[in-house]
Amino acid sequence: MSSPTHTWSMCSFGLLYALLASLLLSGCGAVEKDKRSVGLQAATNGYQSALRWGYYETAYGFVHPDLRKDKPLPPLLNGLRLTGYDVVQPPTLQDKDSATQIVAIEYLYEDRQVVKRLSDRQLWRWDEKLDSWWLQSGLPNFD
Numbered sequence: 001m002s003s004p005t006h007t008w009s010m011c012s013f014g015l016l017y018a019l020l021a022s023l024l025l026s027g028c029g030a031v032e033k034d035k036r037s038v039g040l041q042a043a044t045n046g047y048q049s050a051l052r053w054g055y056y057e058t059a060y061g062f063v064h065p066d067l068r069k070d071k072p073l074p075p076l077l078n079g080l081r082l083t084g085y086d087v088v089q090p091p092t093l094q095d096k097d098s099a100t101q102i103v104a105i106e107y108l109y110e111d112r113q114v115v116k117r118l119s120d121r122q123l124w125r126w127d128e129k130l131d132s133w134w135l136q137s138g139l140p141n142f143d
Helices: 004-052 056-060
Strands: 080-095 098-109 116-127 132-135
Touching: 004 056, 004 080, 004 098, 004 116, 004 132, 080 116
Parallel strands: none
Antiparallel strands: 080 098, 098 116, 116 132
């Protein structure tokens, strides 16, 4: 027969073990969230940089592969030059798998020399299988 002290110490040990396990699991969740947040920032920065420097094929590469399948680079990008790209609302996580960002883009076509402005609401989604953020909303509608 076990003594009350022994039973209490066994319960305390079990409680301590459960507490440590829950702390470790919640810590892993925080690490995963930080990893996704850093990945999202890297994806949005890379996309911005590709657009700003006119690397439209690279920018198109940020669009989810399923949305690009059998679709060439849009011809509207020929002769396009961005003159401004301002983040109005930085990436905001909607849930663990999606985020939005709003940017203001100024652009012109070299043959027209008329500066236009558009607001681009970007929807980014996390793909678990590909372990990456992808632009779900597609390239901006330059006209």
